[in-house]
Amino acid sequence: MYKNYLWATQRSKYNKKSQPYEGCLLCGVAKNDKGVIKKVVYQNDKVMVILNVFPYNVGHVQVVPIKHVETLEDLGDEERNYLFSMTTKTIALLKKTFNPAGINMGMNLGGDPSGASIAHIHVQIVPRYKRDCGFMETLADTRVMPKSLDDVLKDLKKNVSILKE
Numbered sequence: 052m053y054k055n056y057l058w059a060t061q062r063s064k065y066n067k068k069s070q071p072y073e074g075c076l077l078c079g080v081a082k083n084d085k086g087v088i089k090k091v092v093y094q095n096d097k098v099m100v101i102l103n104v105f106p107y108n109v110g111h112v113q114v115v116p117i118k119h120v121e122t123l124e125d126l127g128d129e130e131r132n133y134l135f136s137m138t139t140k141t142i143a144l145l146k147k148t149f150n151p152a153g154i155n156m157g158m159n160l161g162g163d164p165s166g167a168s169i170a171h172i173h174v175q176i177v178p179r180y181k182r183d184c185g186f187m188e189t190l191a192d193t194r195v196m197p198k199s200l201d202d203v204l205k206d207l208k209k210n211v212s213i214l215k216e
């Protein structure tokens with residue numbers, strides 16, 4: 052986790068890592084609640100694919116079941132399979148859009164010790180690029196993002212039909 056973000060497209064602005072919200076942030080995002088930052092790539096009644104607004108990398112997205120569940124066991128088999136199917140399609144979308152060298156994917160389950168900051172389960176997908184960590188990350192605890200969230204969203208939406216196949 053980086054303390055600060057330096058968006059190369061808006062060099063004077065640092066984004067602090069916090070989005071204060073009462074209740075479940077991801078349920079708030081699903082319901083388009085006021086006061087949440089929502090960058091949605093795709094949403095239907097079962098799942099949403101959203102940008103992580105505190106990304107590790109360009110194209111860092113989350114695949115989130117709309118239903119509030121805090122463990123994988125609380126999803127039915129069909130719901131879990133659908134989540135994984137959408138995760139797979141989202142990876143295809145990221146590959147087509149950003150051509151990453153690799154991808155990290157995972158879930159933090161079970162609260163604080165796991166690193167999960169939100170109990171509502173979600174799959175994190177982080178594209179990795181060659182040399183994606185530089186001196187600002189190493190020495191200044193600051194992540195340099197070469198592309199704005201809105202530009203990333205625009206790029207992903209060009210290929211969003213992959214998620215509907």
Ligand SMILES: [Zn+2]
Pocket residue numbers: 075076077078079118119120171
């Ligand atoms: Zn929730």
